Each structure stands twice: as C-alpha cells, then as structure tokens.
Amino acid sequence: TLFLTLASLRSCKRCGTLAMKCLKVFRTRWGPRTESSVVRRRIATLSIKEGRLDIAAVMLESERTLYLQKQLWRTQRDITGGPSPRAFTRLLRRPTGKIFHGRGAENRKWQGLKRKL
Numbered sequence: 001t002l003f004l005t006l007a008s009l010r011s012c013k014r015c016g017t018l019a020m021k022c023l024k025v026f027r028t029r030w031g032p033r034t035e036s037s038v039v040r041r042r043i044a045t046l047s048i049k050e051g052r053l054d055i056a057a058v059m060l061e062s063e064r065t066l067y068l069q070k071q072l073w074r075t076q077r078d079i080t081g082g083p084s085p086r087a088f089t090r091l092l093r094r095p096t097g098k099i100f101h102g103r104g105a106e107n108r109k110w111q112g113l114k115r116k117l
Contacts, residue, residue: 003039009022017047019042019047023039037110041106
C-alpha cells in the first residue's frame, strides 16, 4: 500500500522529501516490513526527480546492504546444508512449471536508477 501511496507524489514539487517522511511514518506505525525493494526504488526515483541525491544515496545504500545480506544468508545456507526455504511447502502448480518471482525485472529497474546517479 505504501508503494501505491507514493505514486500520488509524482506531481508534487517536494516529492522526494515527502516520500521519505511518509516512509518514516509508515515504518514507525507498522514496522520495518513496510519498506520493500520497490518502495525504496520509488523513493529514490522521486528524490532524484526533486534533486535530493542524498535521499537517493541512502535508499541505494540500504538496497545494496540488503542485497549483500541476502547473499550472505544464501551462502551460509549452502555451506551448512540447511533446507531450502521452499523445501517443505506444498506445490500449488505442476512440478514441471517454473515460478518466476520478478526479481529480474526489479534488478533491471535498479540498474537503470543507478545509472541516473
């Protein structure tokens, strides 16, 4: 819902600053799980539009930190031989069907945003 709420700020003059304030309010009220990759990307885009490169840099750094942390967890799980996160879930589709999570599209959008900085 925060992602959709931030979409209305595109026409504002101080869109990046307002988006960051909105994120802080959502984070204090509903917890840190409201901040996803798409929310960080939208805030970075709005702050670049406003000219606030400091906010964009903060969002970019938090995305980079989260990416490195996920890589570390994945490596740790592979080394220790822990179960995959989907090992015990019931398959809802046929086993031959592939399930894509859309991370490729999200990564492409982040790369385009990094080029703007």
